[in-house]
Amino acid sequence: MSNLPRRSFLALTGGAAVAGTLAPTAADATGTDEQLVAGGIPAPRPEPDLATARSWWSPQRQEWTPIGWKGHLFRFNVFYNGMLMCEPGPGWNTKDNVMKYQGQGMQLQFLPPDFHGGTPAFINHARYLWHDDLGIGEQGWRSDTAAPVLWTRWRLPQGVVVRQSVFGHLKGGGDYEQETDPLYAWVRLEVEEVDPVRAPEKLPFAIRLSRRHLFFRDRYADQNGVTLEYDPAQAPMPGRMRVAPVFNPGNRPYERRIQHLDDTIRIGTSPLRQDQASFTELSTERVYDLKLTLDVEAGAHVDILVAMRPQPRAEFDRELALGWDGALAESNAYWTSTADPGARINTPEPFVNEAFRRFGELAEIVGEKSPETGDHTLLTGSFGYDVLWATPTSMAFHMLLDPLGRHRVARKHLELFKTTQGTRKPPGQAYQEHPGYLGSPRHLQAFDWLSDHGAILHTIAYHGLLSGDQQFLRDWTDVVVKACEFIKDSCENTQHDGIHGLMPKAVATDELLETQGVWSQAWCYKGLATAVRLLGKLKHPRTAEFDQARQAFQAKLVSAYRELMSKAPTWPHPDGTPHPVPKADYTERPFHIFQDAFLLDGGPLFFVWAGVFPASDPLMRSHLDYFRVGPNSKLWDVRSNPIHRATLLHEVSSCEPCYSWNLAHSWQSGDRAKFLEGVYSLFVAGLSPQTYISNEHRHGMQGQLSTSGLVTWHLLKGVIDDAIAPRELHLLRLCPLPWLSAEQETVFDKVPTEHGLVDLRFRPADRGKRLDVTFKPTWRWADRPRVLLHTPPLPGLRTLRVNGRERPASPNRPIVL
Structure with missing residues (x-):
């Protein structure tokens, strides 16, 4: 139970007649952090970890993962x-630069034999993608290649395990330059294991070729939000296909090429015997099966080459002659030579290490070099969201790439925002074009949100703080200053019917309603605050001016929200006390179907990470309980979908996991149990735990980047934290216990912080009684931070040896280094 008296709460909310004390924490509401053991003696609950999180969440349906080449306009x-x-062409949300390829999509279904050894029939009725196979499979990444190679595995009743491996390759293995650069997928079907007791000598395996007939539907029915459905009427290819003729008088194994009637090639194979391949048209016209036969012995394989767009035979043969090994060698060399090494992080959790690697690779694949300008850009997603929602996509910069030290990659993809500044009108009637406004280029835009400006400004300023790149700072300081001017001028604008002192109404989310939304206001505050920190480091002459604007903006955000809550309806906490119902808008707005879900994702929980309110504020604690134990938690069941009334499920948003801003509350307040519950939940619920690609919402839109940023930022802050307090650096404050292993030293080298690079290594010794810590900073600025080392809750820990000097363990008080 909170000890805050009623009078204090009323004062903080503007004196509303809200009876009772504040809510207890969610732990108090749902049970203590202890459990009874034999004899009724309380014992601490084990900390949440990855294995525990896997037990909370069922596998996600209909996951997909992009494969391709850095910067290419297209992705498999x-x-x-x-x-x-x-x-x-376009998947769902799309851009003009791929519209001319509409209808050229090809869908290749890899079909192992059914239980009776036959090829599954083509299904002629519409259905969800997951209706055929429950929507789940077994996938992962090969660990022995520098290039990303994705595998999928089938364990078959015939007594054979077959593995498909796929990687992308660009003609020549160099940098992508233009959309006509041929992009290929190399696919290997390989017999991985054979049952020694009973297995056939040969195994049929079909590849079904059709036009893309898998389409997005936003039905929001039952668990389904945006789902994929087969429309068989769209399956026939635009024209007929055939096996390209070949001269083979000796009847030797030879390559098969499947060509269009204009003689361009789309798919081919490695050399195969006459009895290993056939190509047939199904009873559904212009849908085909390429039937392959695998020799059932471990290691036997067939290689398939697939072109993104049909290629002339000479070009296709050039690539086919390269072979799997040759193409993979070029891909490995390219990914090695273009790697941005950044920080080196190695923990005793292989899953986490792999995640950090794949996050960075996927970020570069889910991007493009836009033909309109030649600029590189990250995109919001692949296949579904191949456009730029600047706010969520910014999280791939300031929460993922820059915190991991991938500054070169981040800067390359930031450049387009400089050329776009001042060319777009903010999305609100109260605004005019402003030379400082930052937004997405028109040729990439999805929906413009006012938050985009703040998110882009924060991204730019944070990149400057973490990279310390002097050339970048020289090139971009004027961009930052003009962006600050836009926020200052907007807050000083009184020619609108909203709350003066805040930024005027504008589109805040995909509801496309003009409001003074918490989401927009808080993002713009976050951008201004980060910019002020950067300008202060640079001793810019306008730092004080913009800091005064920041303080005034924050004061108005806080006072106006407290007044809003003083008039809000209340909800009954389980302890019987009333609490104000949170709101996502400062001003009235019409109801929208997304409103209940966006109250969590884009509402006041975001205030804490944005720096507007601290997590300790009674309103923030109350709002956190609203989503943990409030009325919505009683309305959620297994059939609910992402736009139902939102609640927190094991500390993850029931709408879009990447917006689980409650995690920032647990981080800032030091709620270790809820912090770890949220982080590990996101690994399973907000990402594919097999391929590490993010979702937008579970069982629905996949192929995203945003959740990877949210997870990365918070995990790094658990170990090396430059954000918890000004001019301080905290070490091991919320470090997961699995990272404290006597078997392996945990390494965080060259981790960028706002103060400079940090090397931190640690490992328990002396049977867990001592923790050996090596700390080596490389400070960037003159004002060095105060460094505090926290004692992890490791049972039996007595001593911390820091750079050779022993200190007594101090569980309740950090050690000042």
């Missing part, structure tokens, strides 16, 4: 069941 997408989507 591999689905959970091995289906390869070759779609150069």
Whole structure:
């Protein structure tokens, strides 16, 4: 139970007649952090970890993962069941630069034999993608290649395990330059294991070729939000296909090429015997099966080459002659030579290490070099969201790439925002074009949100703080100053019917309603605050001016929200006390179907990470309980979908996991149990725990980047934290216990912070009684931070040896270094 008296709460909310004390924490509401053991003696609950989180969440349906080449306009997408989507045109939300390829998409379904050894029939009725196979599969990444190679596995009743491996390759293995650069997917079907007791000598395996007939539907029915459905009427290819003729008088194994009637090639194979391949048209016209036969012995394989767009035979043969090994060697060399090494992080959790690697790779694949300008850009997603929602996509910069030290990659993809500044009108009637406004280029835009400006400004300023790149700072300081001017001028604008002192109404979310939304206001505050810190480091002459604007902006955000809550309806906490119902808008707005869900994702929980309110504020604690134990928690069941009334499920948003801003509350307040519950939950619920690609919402839109940023930022802050307090650096404050292993030293080298680079290594010794810590900072600025080392809750820990000097363990008080 909170000890805050009623009078204090009323004062903080503007004196509303809200009876009772504040809510207890969620732990108090749902049970203590202890459990009874034999004899009724309380014992601490084990800390949440990855294994525990896996037990909380069922596997996600219809996952897909992009495969491709850095910067290419197109990407392949591999689905959970091995289906390869070759779609150069629009998937769902799309851009003009791929519209001319509409209808050229090809869908390759990889079909192992059914239980009786036959090829599954083509299904002629519409259905969800997951209706055929429950929507789940077995996938992962090969660990022995520098290039990302994705595998999918089938364990078959015939007594054979077959593995498909896929990687992307660009002609020549160099940098992508233009959309006509041929992009290929190399696919290997390989017999991985054979049952020694009973297995056939040969195994049929079909590849079904059709036009893309998998389409997005936003039905929001039952668990389904945006789902994928087969529309068989769209399956026939635009024209007929055939096996390209070949001269083979000796009847030797030879390559098969499947060509269009204009003689361009889309798919081919490695050399195969006459009895290993056939190509047939199904009873559904212009849908085909390429039937392969695998020799059932471990290591036997067939290689398939797939072109994103049909290629002339000479070009296709050039790539085919390169072979799997040759193409993979070029891909490995390219990914090695273009790697941005950044920080080196190695923990005793292989899953986490792999995640950090794949997050960075996927970020570069889910991007493009836009033909309109030649600029590189990250995109919000692959296949579904191949556009730029600047706010969520910014999280791939300031929560992922820059915190991991991938500054070169981040800067390359930031450049387009400089050329776009001042060219777009903010999305609100009260605004005019402003030379400082930052937004997405028109040729990439999805929906413009006012928050985009704040998110982009924060991204730019944070990149400057973490990278310390002097050339970047020289090139971008004027961009930052003009962006600050836009926020200052907007807050000083009184020619609107909203709350003066805040930024005027504008589109805040995909509801496309003009409001003074918490989401927009808080993002713009976050951007201004980060910019002020950067300008202060640079001793810019306008720092004080913009800091005064920041303080005034924050004061108005806080006072106006307290007044809003003083008039809000209340909800009954389980302890019987009333609490104000949170709101996502400072001003009235009409109801929208997304409103209940966005109250969590884009509402006042975001205030804490944005720096507007501290997590300790009674309103923030109350709002956190609203989503943990409030009325919505009683309305959620297994059939609910992402736009139902939102609640927190094991500390993850029931709408879009990437917006689980409650995690920032647990981080800032030091609620270790809820922090770890949220982080590990996101690994399973907000990402594919097999391929590490993010979702937008579970069982729905996949192929995203945002959740990877949220997880990375918070995990790094648990170990090396430059954000918890000004001019301080905290070490091991919320470090997961699995990272404290006597078997392996945990390494965080060259981790960027706002103060400079940090090397931190640690490992328990002396049977867990001592923790050896090596700390080596490289400070960037003159004002060095105060460094505090926290004692992890490791049972039996007595001593911390820091750079050779022993200190007594101090569980309740950090050690000042």
